[in-house]
Amino acid sequence: MKKLGFGCMRLPLLNKDDQTSIDLEQFKKMVDIFMKRGFTYYDTAYVYHNGRSEGALKEALVKRYPREAFTITDKMPMFIVNKEEDLERIFNEQLTRLGVDHFDYYWLHALNRTQYVKVQKMKAFEFIAQKKKEGKTVHIGFSFHDTPEVLKQILDDHPEVEYVQLQLNYLDWEDTDVRAKECYDVAVQHGKKVIVMEPVRGGKLATLPEESAEVLKKLDPQASPASWAIRYAASKEEVIMVLSGMSNIAQVEDNTSYMEDFKPLNEEEDKALYKAKELLKPYLSILCTACHYCTPGCPKKIAIPEYFEILSENQWNGRKKSQEAYQKLVDSGKGKASACIKCGQCEKACPQHLQIRKLLTEVVEKIEK
Ligand code: SF4
Ligand code: SF4
Structure with a gap:
């Protein structure tokens, strides 16, 4: 598989203030370009686009291509699971929303210390392992947002997990809050392959302040800032897939152009990126990835x-x-x-x-x- 995955959490919108207003016609064109260039991996989740991402993927991809032509990852939203029966109900609903009879990859979504307590109580890892046995998913894993210590705990307890999805980008790699490198090392020590989310830091690394962008342009005037971020994540040896939440045709064209024949960053590029990162830091006061997990429950509808x-x-x-x-x-x-x-x-x-x-x-x- 090529190392670029289509993240379906920032799909094109008809009304930019309405997450459910997915622009299906544009999405179909984006899927066509992606497929034509030999990419096959799609990542969706129950909560993306306020519950509309899976249905949109059904329309743009599942109904238009043979099942064996693509791979789909979906995720169990543990943060809204309240009782054990919810697992089966949501899982089946996801299959229906997507119009498929099995997933290729199925994750527990956004695990952290708090969610892990719930996961244990609801026997969610046992649930996804059972689904794998039944052939309803080929692979199992989880996406993760917490410290390396919590990650180690989960992987020690659950060696049956095959993959870990981590937030990894050049800004977070050595960040002392996110600790991306340490999390990556824990996954590797446990023999797990890594799938990367947020390589462009919620789109933040796609537009750089001038002095940062200049450093990179000097080395390659044609390369977009996003290409540097995605290639950085894909260059890590145990990374098998880098997800990019693409929002328009131009982004698909750009991402697929350099990932079609992917080349890891060389030493000179690595150094330039480090310099660009140092120049960028003062501008980034808030490390929000625009995932929108916080907004559906806000009683005041604050954006x-x-x-x-x-x-x-x-x-x-x-x-x-x-x-x-x-x-x-x-x-x-x-x-x-x-x-x-x-x-x-x-x-x-x-x-x-x-x-x-x-x-x-x-x-x-x-x-x-
Ligand atoms: S503030 Fe909201 S949108 Fe930003 S990272 Fe947190 S949950 Fe996601
Ligand atoms: S009202 Fe304020 S604290 Fe409550 S969910 Fe909305 S933003 Fe958060």
Whole structure:
């Protein structure tokens, strides 16, 4: 398999403020380019696009290509599983949403210390192992957002797991909060292959501030910033797949162009990327990946990731432009940052462990006021 997977969490939208309004016609064209260039791996989940990603994939891919032509990964959303029976119900619903009789890969979604307690209680690993025995999935694994210590615990307890999906990118590799390198090392020590999510850090590494971009352009004027990020992740030896959440045809064209005949980064490229990263750091105040896990449960309908993006880019966009972007979202019906009632629901759902309430106060101070 080629090392690039199609992440179906940031599909093109007809209305950018409505995650369910997937632009199917554009998505079909994107799938066609992806398939034509020999890529086959698709990654979806129950919660992506507020539950519409799997159905869109059915329309754009499953109904239009023979089953053996593609591989699908889906995930059990442990964060909304409340009783053991939910596992079977959700699993079957996912097969129906996708219109397939089996998955190629099936993960427990976004495990962390808290979710792992629930996973044990609900016997979720036993559940997916049983599904593998029944032929309902070919491979099993889990995606993960926590410390290397928690990862070690899970892998020690569950040697039957075949793959681990980790957040890995050049920004997080040595980050002392995310500890991506340490997590990767734990997976490798346990003999697991790694699938990479967030190689472009929720799209943040696709657009770099000028001084960072210049360093990379000097070495290869044609290469996009995203290509550097994806090749970086794919260059790790035990990585078998890098997911990119593609949102338009241009991104598919670009990603497939350099991943069709993938070449790992050489020493000179590695050094340039390190330099670009160092120049980038001061600009990245908030490490939100725009996964949207925090938004469905917000009682005030606050556009948390969008506000964080505005806050992050405030440094190089300037206050006026930031305020315009903020006001546009408020006018479209999103709750203001100042409407936050500090209930904390969002922070429980955030895989990056961001202090969302505190950051929203900053949005109020720097943008809303
Ligand atoms: S703490 Fe604020 S932003 Fe978070 S869910 Fe509650 S109201 Fe929404
Ligand atoms: S704040 Fe956290 S949960 Fe919300 S979009 Fe950002 S990373 Fe995802």
